[in-house]
Amino acid sequence: MAELWVDKLSFARGDFKLRIDQLQIRPGEKVAILGENGSGKSTLLQLLCGLLPCGGEIRYDNRPLAQIPVVQRARLFSLLPQFSELIFPFSVAEVVLFGRFPHAIGNSFSDADRQLSEQQLQQLDLLPLRERQFNELSGGEKRRVMLARVLNQQAPIIYLDEPNASLDIRHTLEIFELLGGRRETVIAPVHDINLAEQFFDRFLLLKQGRLLADVSHAHLTPELLTETYDVQVTGGTAAFTFTRR
Amino acid sequence: MKKLLLIIFLLTLIAACLVGSTAINPFAASPVERDILFSLRLPRVLFSAVIGAMLGLSGSVYQLTLKNPLADSFTTGAASSSALGAVLAIAFGLPVALVPVAALATGLVGLLTVYRLSKTNGVINPVTMILAGVVMNIVASSVISFAKYFFEDSLSSIVFWLMGGFFVVDWGKLLLCAAVLLIAYLLFAAKALQLNMLALDEYSAQSLGVNVDRLRSLAFVVATALVAVAVSYTGIIGFVGLIVPHVARSLFGSDMQQNLSYSALLGALLLVVADAVSRTIIPGGAELPVGIITALLGGIFFLYLLQTRRERLWHG
Amino acid sequence: MFRLLAALLLLLLPVASFAAQRVIILAPAAADIIEQLGAGPLVVGKTRNVLEFPQATQVGSHIRPNLEIITSLRPNLLIISSNRFFSKEMATSVAAEVFHYQPNTLEEILTQTLALGEKLGREEQARKLVAEQRRKLQQLQPLAESPRVLYEITEAPLTIAGGGHILADIIRRAGGELVSGSQRRMLRFNPEAVLSLQPDIYLWQVGPMNQRPTPAAQRGQYRLLKADFRQVDQLQYSRANSKSFDNTLELNSYFRERK
Numbered sequence: 001m002a003e004l005w006v007d008k009l010s011f012a013r014g015d016f017k018l019r020i021d022q023l024q025i026r027p028g029e030k031v032a033i034l035g036e037n038g039s040g041k042s043t044l045l046q047l048l049c050g051l052l053p054c055g056g057e058i059r060y061d062n063r064p065l066a067q068i069p070v071v072q073r074a075r076l077f078s079l080l081p082q083f084s085e086l087i088f089p090f091s092v093a094e095v096v097l098f099g100r101f102p103h104a105i106g107n108s109f110s111d112a113d114r115q116l117s118e119q120q121l122q123q124l125d126l127l128p129l130r131e132r133q134f135n136e137l138s139g140g141e142k143r144r145v146m147l148a149r150v151l152n153q154q155a156p157i158i159y160l161d162e163p164n165a166s167l168d169i170r171h172t173l174e175i176f177e178l179l180g181g182r183r184e185t186v187i188a189p190v191h192d193i194n195l196a197e198q199f200f201d202r203f204l205l206l207k208q209g210r211l212l213a214d215v216s217h218a219h220l221t222p223e224l225l226t227e228t229y230d231v232q233v234t235g236g237t238a239a240f241t242f243t244r245r
Numbered sequence: 246m247k248k249l250l251l252i253i254f255l256l257t258l259i260a261a262c263l264v265g266s267t268a269i270n271p272f273a274a275s276p277v278e279r280d281i282l283f284s285l286r287l288p289r290v291l292f293s294a295v296i297g298a299m300l301g302l303s304g305s306v307y308q309l310t311l312k313n314p315l316a317d318s319f320t321t322g323a324a325s326s327s328a329l330g331a332v333l334a335i336a337f338g339l340p341v342a343l344v345p346v347a348a349l350a351t352g353l354v355g356l357l358t359v360y361r362l363s364k365t366n367g368v369i370n371p372v373t374m375i376l377a378g379v380v381m382n383i384v385a386s387s388v389i390s391f392a393k394y395f396f397e398d399s400l401s402s403i404v405f406w407l408m409g410g411f412f413v414v415d416w417g418k419l420l421l422c423a424a425v426l427l428i429a430y431l432l433f434a435a436k437a438l439q440l441n442m443l444a445l446d447e448y449s450a451q452s453l454g455v456n457v458d459r460l461r462s463l464a465f466v467v468a469t470a471l472v473a474v475a476v477s478y479t480g481i482i483g484f485v486g487l488i489v490p491h492v493a494r495s496l497f498g499s500d501m502q503q504n505l506s507y508s509a510l511l512g513a514l515l516l517v518v519a520d521a522v523s524r525t526i527i528p529g530g531a532e533l534p535v536g537i538i539t540a541l542l543g544g545i546f547f548l549y550l551l552q553t554r555r556e557r558l559w560h561g
Numbered sequence: 562m563f564r565l566l567a568a569l570l571l572l573l574l575p576v577a578s579f580a581a582q583r584v585i586i587l588a589p590a591a592a593d594i595i596e597q598l599g600a601g602p603l604v605v606g607k608t609r610n611v612l613e614f615p616q617a618t619q620v621g622s623h624i625r626p627n628l629e630i631i632t633s634l635r636p637n638l639l640i641i642s643s644n645r646f647f648s649k650e651m652a653t654s655v656a657a658e659v660f661h662y663q664p665n666t667l668e669e670i671l672t673q674t675l676a677l678g679e680k681l682g683r684e685e686q687a688r689k690l691v692a693e694q695r696r697k698l699q700q701l702q703p704l705a706e707s708p709r710v711l712y713e714i715t716e717a718p719l720t721i722a723g724g725g726h727i728l729a730d731i732i733r734r735a736g737g738e739l740v741s742g743s744q745r746r747m748l749r750f751n752p753e754a755v756l757s758l759q760p761d762i763y764l765w766q767v768g769p770m771n772q773r774p775t776p777a778a779q780r781g782q783y784r785l786l787k788a789d790f791r792q793v794d795q796l797q798y799s800r801a802n803s804k805s806f807d808n809t810l811e812l813n814s815y816f817r818e819r820k
Binding site for chain 3: 265266267276277278280281284285286289335337338339340341342344394397398399400401402405406410412413415480524527528529530531532533534
């Protein structure tokens with residue numbers, strides 16, 4: 001279990017500035033990051049993962065991120081970036097096994113690692129694709145493989161940049177339910193607000209690099225969303241409602 | 246599969262020792278023939294294997310760490326910056342023994358230049374690195390052209406040197422290169438799993454616990470050092486570093502735990518065969534520069550691969 | 562009246578029979594013979610590695626002659642070795658007669674000496690020079706056994722002279738035999754083939770092409786080569802000119818005195 005603390009985080013790249021004064025995320029929370037394109041959702045994830053230089057302080061379990069060696073970070077949190085490609089062909093099974101890298105001893109994976117990978121493949125409905133080349137898969141299939149890799153890392157905090165991008169509705173529901181049922185912290189920018197509302201319990205609303213609001217379910221109001229996205233938002237029933245069979 | 250390949254490799258080594266300007270029957274060799282076999286031909290065959298392995302290994306690592314299927318000793322500027330030193334040494338008439346030393350020196354200078362140029366905000370950028378390498382290549386080539394133009398008396402020496410070949414090999418040079426190869430191989434093999442992670446995008450690799458920048462720097466420096474040493478002794482032997490890793494990948498998969506050894510092995514095999522051809526194709530002891538043969542063999546094979554198995558080669 | 566007649570007579574004569582007055586040497590090998598013919602004062606241009614004729618203007622190198630300088634010197638005779646570096650197009654643009662000097666044998670040196678003498682109006686000197694060279698050739702003494710000779714042009718990469726090189730004829734006339742197995746002028750060679758050819762004499766040249774070679778006898782790969790090693794001067798040996806005959810004599814006596 002890991003707790004995340006953010007204090008006076010600041011980052012600038014060209015005209016874009018991101019600043020978050022205070023943020024604390026407790027173990028097991030499911031946090032959706034909402035905001036328009038370019039509001040800093042992905043940047044925030046990258047900052048929290050220590051992938052970009054920044055001001056202020058990020059702490060995991062009271063330990064400053066800067067002092068945690070890269071190898072140990074991989075046991076604290078995992079990351080699914082928005083786009084992932086492989087330059088050379090690897091099979092689906094190999095890619096999912098990559099997720100066990102932080103746990104590999106020496107230069108090889110243990111049998112336990114392989115077993116866990118198999119379970120992960122099964123859980124994400126990937127066994128039929130097991131021997132396929134990753135690069136030959138469809139966009140949604142690739143996404144699921146990468147998600148399996150990230151979950152396989154078994155880190156207490158999971159960062160997912162738009163986890164349901166290019167996933168069909170059935171797989172989206174499956175994955176969000178799967179994530180909702182796990183003990184890990186999940187922090188994910190999500191574009192589909194209705195889905196976010198359905199599966200997450202805390203919402204960070206970003207606008208132009210600033211944390212507009214940090215609210216729970218009850219306070220995610222149409223007014224707040226109107227301010228976040230600059231569109232008129234009204235509550236009501238959707239044309240279709242989806243649940244898993 | 247690996248066993249079969251090793252057997253093929255050993256048979257090729259033996260065959261390469263027996264062919265040449267004079268065919269030698271190992272069971273009825275005259276003293277001169279025995280001397281040719283053991284003090285010239287055997288070291289040369291082994292040397293070509295070592296150099297081939299060095300080039301194959303460096304190509305395999307370059308392509309993965311620079312995230313570019315076309316990365317090799319040319320695109321990273323390593324080959325031409327090393328060649329520059331050798332060409333200048335020949336042009337200025339330094340003693341022959343100093344030619345490799347000069348090549349190694351400029352090769353290392355080229356390495357540091359490209360490395361420095363490709364660091365932005367303390368982080369290595371693979372695209373910048375390829376660009377810096379290509380620029381390095383252009384600069385070195387222009388100086389080489391100038392040397393060819395200005396030092397006309399050395400023109401044929403320079404041109405022949407640039408075409409690549411195993412000039413005079415002795416056991417000392419062989420041992421030195423074998424040691425360099427062994428160290429580099431062990432270093433890469435110990436990091437094979439980490440190198441695999443570099444096939445992913447940078448952020449994924451980093452979040453899996455790989456210090457991408459440090460690994461990339463190490464891989465670049467060691468691979469370039471391999472090329473610099475190889476080029477300093479043999480001139481420019483193209484295409485081995487580019488093609489061999491692709492062939493290894495398409496035959497045995499992309500896993501670096503396999504690819505490192507197969508790239509080295511196939512590189513060695515290719516160069517042993519190419520050198521045997523270069524020694525025998527013209528009757529009467531004349532020699533064809535080996536770079537011509539590797540480029541031809543490799544290029545044809547690469548065309549075949551591109552035509553038939555492109556999607557299995559890389560994702561671009 | 563007489564002057565007019567003479568002028569008319571001159572105009573009637575074919576141009577070729579005029580002795581050239583302004584000569585440019587683009588074939589360095591020819592320089593020595595032109596000097597021997599006493600035609601030095603006619604030379605207005607030369608390539609940069611011709612050391613004779615200090616009064617002549619440099620016109621670039623024999624590989625890259627400078628057409629502008631050549632044209633500005635208004636030559637009426639260009640001496641070139643081949644059209645490789647001085648194309649026919651370049652020659653026509655200069656509007657001068659072109660003489661090809663590239664002898665491959667001692668005999669050809671003599672015929673080309675005579676032809677040059679004619680072009681330069683030095684027929685008498687040419688005949689004398691040829692007679693002198695023939696006398697040198699008559700001093701050659703036969704050898705009991707013909708040594709097999711290898712001639713190294715550059716050490717690294719190893720290149721040797723082939724049958725098309727002037728050295729092949731010089732060595733043959735001196736009583737030896739150039740081993741190479743090729744009719745090219747120079748060829749890249751395999752060090753182990755040197756061992757298997759077993760030459761009796763290994764000549765290695767030192768000069769601009771082979772600036773600081775390792776002394777051949779000290780090279781590890783020739784440890785078992787039972788050949789006599791002899792260093793020669795590139796500029797002396799590799800050009801086909803009047804010195805070629807002295808070299809032939811010198812090699813002949815070296816072959817004879819060799820144990």
